[in-house]
Amino acid sequence: MKFGIDIGHNCPPDTGVTGIKQEDILTRDVGNKVISKLRTLGYEVIECTPKQADTVRESLSSRCETANTAKVDIYVSIHFNGFNWQANGTEVYAISEKARKIAQPVLDEIVNLGFFDRGVKSGTHLFVLRNTDMPAILIECCFCDSEKDMHLLNTEAIANAIVKGLTGKLPTTPVNSVVDEEQNVDTTVIRLQKSLNQLKITDKDGKKLVEDNKLEPETISALHKFQDIVGIEKTDNVGDATWKVVNLILAKRIIRVNHAGGPVVRYLQHRLGIQINGVYSPQSEEAIKKFQSQNGLQADGIVGPLTWEKLIG
DSSP: OEEEEEEOSOBTTBOOOBSSSBHHHHHHHHHHHHHHHHHHTTOEEEEOOOSOOSSHHHHHHHHHHHHHHHTOSEEEEEEEEOSSSSOOOEEEEESSHHHHHHHHHHHHHHHTTTOOEEEEEEOTTOHHHHSOSSOEEEEEEEETTOHHHHHHOOHHHHHHHHHHHHHSOOOSSOOOOOOOGGGOOOOOHHHHHHHHHHTTOOOTTSOOOOOSSOOOHHHHHHHHHHHHHHTOOOOSSOOHHHHHHHHHHHTTOOBOTTSOBSHHHHHHHHHHTSOOOSBOOHHHHHHHHHHHHHTTSOOOSOBOHHHHHHHHO
8 A cells, every 4th residue: 555645735835824833833743743654554655745836836736746656545635724713623525435435534533532523525626636646635634723623632643543544553663753843852962062053053263063962161152142143041051941942943933024033033034144133024034035046945035944954954
């Protein structure tokens, strides 16, 4: 059995909805877990999410082309819903009768977690279901703008439910899934040194830090530089405030004009060499567009996965 797993959106300008949590972040978290679990069970998995696209139409077409070219047996597109901050629950879309039979157990497993059952619905209006050659389903796991759903949400449990619904079984061994850096609990000095090096924060002499797990003057000077850049209190000991910002930057959240601000934007402004004020204004957007053009990226002013890759790897 060969699965085509499509992590919805995550390809600017094709981005998901924003509610209490961001769809792109949730789909990436759940999707990576599903891929890892299926592979652990011995299934072949084709990742259908494109790395880059100029338009939403191109993004959608690329997903279908990847699945069709690889001749996957089942195509699964993973999404989170968003509507009016009140609607809640899980629904799965399908077109063919064969796809509906695949969709129903997936829906049942997610509903068993406590989510409202919105049913298996016709997906004739959905591009990726109309343009794939195999049985295809699109899962709206729950509503990311619903307090009720976000209170219930556990991405590990959702991924398990999808895998069990698709295959009838789950891995019995631990799965190495992608970690959301915002939730990283590692607060060792060596991780601080590695993180500051990744963020290209040097010591007082402009040198890269030695990753030796020792909080010595060179590391402290780089720490102070970072704290000054992101606008938090300078301390010699790495506290929660510093780790919160380090982890948030490393999480590589999508940043767009008039939609974000604070420490992450201050870091971006530092890297771009422009005035640091923590506001992602049109001026900051223009600087991002210039950076993107210089690095062979689409100059859309949106700090997405490819832009973050060029900035911090």
